[in-house]
Amino acid sequence: xxxxxxxxxxxxxxxxxxxxxxxxxxxxxxxxxxxxxxxxxxxxxxxxxxxxxxxxxxxxxxxxxxxxxxxxxxxxxxxxxxxxxxxxxxxxxxxxxxxxxxxxxxxxxxxxxxxxxxxxxxxxxxxxxxxxxxxxxxxxxxxxxxxxxxxxxxxxxxxxxxxxxxxxxxxxxxxxxxxxxxxxxxxxxxxxxxxxxxxxxxxxxxxxxxxxxxxxxxxxxxxxxxxxxxxxxxxxxxxxxxxxxxxxxxxxxxxxxxxxxxxxxxxxxxxxxxxxxxxxxxxxxxxxxxxxxxxxxxxxxxxxxxxxxxxxxxxxxxxxxxxxxxxxxxxxxxxxxxxxxxxxxxxxxxxxxxxxxxxxxxxxxxxxxxxxxxxxxxxxxxxxxxxxxxxxxxxxxxxxxxxxxxxxxxxxxxxxxxxxxxxxxxxxxxxxxxxxxxxxxxxxxxxxxxxxxxxxxxxxxxxxxxxxxxxxxxx
RNA sequence: GCUCCCAUCGUCUAGUGGUUAGGACGCCGCCCUCUCAAGGCGGUAACAGGGGUUCGAAUCCCCUUGGGAGCGCCA
Numbered sequence: 001x002x003x004x005x006x007x008x009x010x011x012x013x014x015x016x017x018x019x020x021x022x023x024x025x026x027x028x029x030x031x032x033x034x035x036x037x038x039x040x041x042x043x044x045x046x047x048x049x050x051x052x053x054x055x056x057x058x059x060x061x062x063x064x065x066x067x068x069x070x071x072x073x074x075x076x077x078x079x080x081x082x083x084x085x086x087x088x089x090x091x092x093x094x095x096x097x098x099x100x101x102x103x104x105x106x107x108x109x110x111x112x113x114x115x116x117x118x119x120x121x122x123x124x125x126x127x128x129x130x131x132x133x134x135x136x137x138x139x140x141x142x143x144x145x146x147x148x149x150x151x152x153x154x155x156x157x158x159x160x161x162x163x164x165x166x167x168x169x170x171x172x173x174x175x176x177x178x179x180x181x182x183x184x185x186x187x188x189x190x191x192x193x194x195x196x197x198x199x200x201x202x203x204x205x206x207x208x209x210x211x212x213x214x215x216x217x218x219x220x221x222x223x224x225x226x227x228x229x230x231x232x233x234x235x236x237x238x239x240x241x242x243x244x245x246x247x248x249x250x251x252x253x254x255x256x257x258x259x260x261x262x263x264x265x266x267x268x269x270x271x272x273x274x275x276x277x278x279x280x281x282x283x284x285x286x287x288x289x290x291x292x293x294x295x296x297x298x299x300x301x302x303x304x305x306x307x308x309x310x311x312x313x314x315x316x317x318x319x320x321x322x323x324x325x326x327x328x329x330x331x332x333x334x335x336x337x338x339x340x341x342x343x344x345x346x347x348x349x350x351x352x353x354x355x356x357x358x359x360x361x362x363x364x365x366x367x368x369x370x371x372x373x374x375x376x377x378x379x380x381x382x383x384x385x386x387x388x389x390x391x392x393x394x395x396x397x398x399x400x401x402x403x404x405x406x407x408x409x410x411x412x413x414x415x416x417x418x419x420x421x422x423x424x425x426x427x428x429x430x431x432x433x434x435x436x437x438x439x440x441x442x443x444x445x446x447x448x449x450x451x452x453x454x455x456x457x458x459x460x461x462x463x464x465x466x467x468x469x470x471x472x473x474x475x
Numbered sequence: 476g477c478u479c480c481c482a483u484c485g486u487c488u489a490g491u492g493g494u495u496a497g498g499a500c501g502c503c504g505c506c507c508u509c510u511c512a513a514g515g516c517g518g519u520a521a522c523a524g525g526g527g528u529u530c531g532a533a534u535c536c537c538c539u540u541g542g543g544a545g546c547g548c549c550a
Contacts, residue, residue, distance in 0.1 A: 007550090008550090009549080009550045011549085011550075041550060042550095043549090043550080044549055044550065046549085047549075047550090048550095104547090104548090108546095108547090112476075115476040115477075116476070116477070117476075117477040117478065118476095118477090118547095119477095136548095138548090140548055158480070158481095161479070161480080162479095163478075164478085167479090167546090169546085171547095172547085172548055174548085175548040177548085179548090181547090181548070181549085181550090182549070183550090185550095186550085201544095202480070202481090202543080202544065203543095203544055203545070203550095204544095204545090204550090205479065205480065205544075205545080206478075206479060206480090206545040206546075207545080207550095209479095227480085229480085229481075229543090230543065230544075232542090232543075234486090264487095267487065267499090268487065269488095270488095271487080271488055271498095273489070273498085274488090274489070274497075274498040274499075275499095276487090276488095276498080276499050276500085294480080294481060294482090295480090295481050295482065295542095296481070296542080296543060297486085297487065297488090298485095298486060299486090300485095300486045300487065300500070300501085302486085302500060302501055303486070303487065303499075303500040303501080304500095305500090306500055306501085307500090309512095309513095313513075348512095349513095350512060350513045351511055351512040351513070352512085353512095411509075412509095421509080422508090422509045423508095423509050423510075424509090426509030426510070427509065427510065429509085430509075430510060431510095434510095436510090436511095437510055437511080438510055438511045438512085439510070439511075440510095440511085440512090441509070441510085442509060442510080443509090
C-alpha cells in the first residue's frame, strides 16, 4: 500500500508552495487508496513555534487536506534517532568529528577563495583518537559517505538523475548537543513510518543522494522519490516567506474558496488536456504524480481570481452561503434577518469574483444604504425620475402578489407609460434600493428585498429626488 | 565557483517526428443587455540561439545562453 507524508517545518505559516506539495501528495495518495501522514519537522528549536504549527494545521483543515496519521512531531522521537545513530557509530558508518566551527568556517572560506565547492575536508574521518589541536569539546557525528562511485536517484517526475559521490561530503547527522539533523531524521522517519513515496519540493533533489546513502547504511531500500518543481514569485524568484509567498489562510480572508485555490495550485505544474476547472473528486480520479511537469512555474493571481469566480458560479448555493455567512457577520449583518441567504447567493453567484465582493455587494439586502452614491444619485434621482419612482411605488403596493414576473411587468409598464427606455426606470429603482448603480437584475433584486422594504426605499428616494437642492440652479 | 534541475504566447499549459503549433488567464474589439456580471464571436501573442540526426523536427542528441535550486551543527 502506498504511504506518503507531508513534512513541513513549523517556522512559518503554510504557504502556496507547501500547500501545493501537500496537495500533490494528498491527491496521489487518495488516487491510489493509500495513507497520508502528517509529520511536523520541528528539530530546529530556535525557529520552530507552536503558532506556526497551529497555522499549518489550520491551513490543512481549511484546504480539506485530511491526513490519516499524525501529526507526528520529530522532537518527540529523539529516542528513535539516537538508536539508529548509535548503530551507525558502532558499525563505523558514522564517526565523531571534533572540528571546531572556527576551523570549518576557515576551511570553507579557503575553498571558496579557490573557487571550489565548499565541503568538509574529512580531517576526522579516519582518526582513532581526537586530534590534538582545534578540538571542540562537543563533537558532532558525521556520516561516512562513500568516496568513489555514483548514486542514481530514480525520480518519478524527472527520471534518473546521477550524482558522483565525489561531489558529496560527510554530512553532520548529529549536532554537538547530540540532537539529530534534518537529513538523518527524514530518513529515519520515512523508513520507520513506512513511507513508500516521498513527494517534496525540487529544492530537496540535491539532498537525495546523501539520503540514499543513509538508507543503504541503515540496510533498507529507499522509497520512491518525486521532486516537484518550485513555484516562483512574479519576479521569477523562488517563492518563500520573504518573497511574496502568502499564507493560504490569507486567501481565506480574501474570500477565496479552498477548492478554487486547490484547483489553481494543481494546474501549476499539472494538466489534463484543455480542462481548467476541476472538482476535488475529479482531481482524485485524474491526478497522478508522474504527470507532473518538470519546470518551475510562476504564480499568477489573476488566473486564481478567475478560477475562484468559476467555482463560485458553479457551486451549490448552499455551499457558497455557508462560506459567505462569516463575511456578512464581519460586516455586522445577521444573514438570518432578511432574504434567504441562499437566494441572495443565487442572485449574486455570477457577479462576484470573491466572497468579499459578494458580501459587499449584498449588504443592501440586509440594511438600507447609508447614502446614495453621489454620481449615481445625480444621474438617476432627478426630478424627472421622481415621478417614475412614485408611479412604481404605487403600482408595487397594489400588486396582487410579490413575484419577479409582476415586478418586471411594473417596470416595463412604467417605461411604456413614461415613454422611456427600461434603463430610465430600472436604474433609478436600483439607486433607490441599493444606493448604487450595480445589482442583480432589478426584478430579482426587488423580489428578494421584499415588498415593504422596496416600497419604503423607493418612496424615500422619490422624496429625496424632489428636494429643492436636487434642482439646484448651480447646475 | 562547483554540482544538480529546467526551457512552447506576458502567465499556466496541450503537443511526445509530419498540426494553419491548440486551450486557458490577462489585454483589446464586437454582440447580447435595465446596471454589473455572465455568455457568445473575433483579435493580440510562443517553440531562447546554434549545430547535428532524419525525407521531415517544438518533439531525439550536443553546445551555448538564460533561469532556478543546492553546496549550514536550517529544514
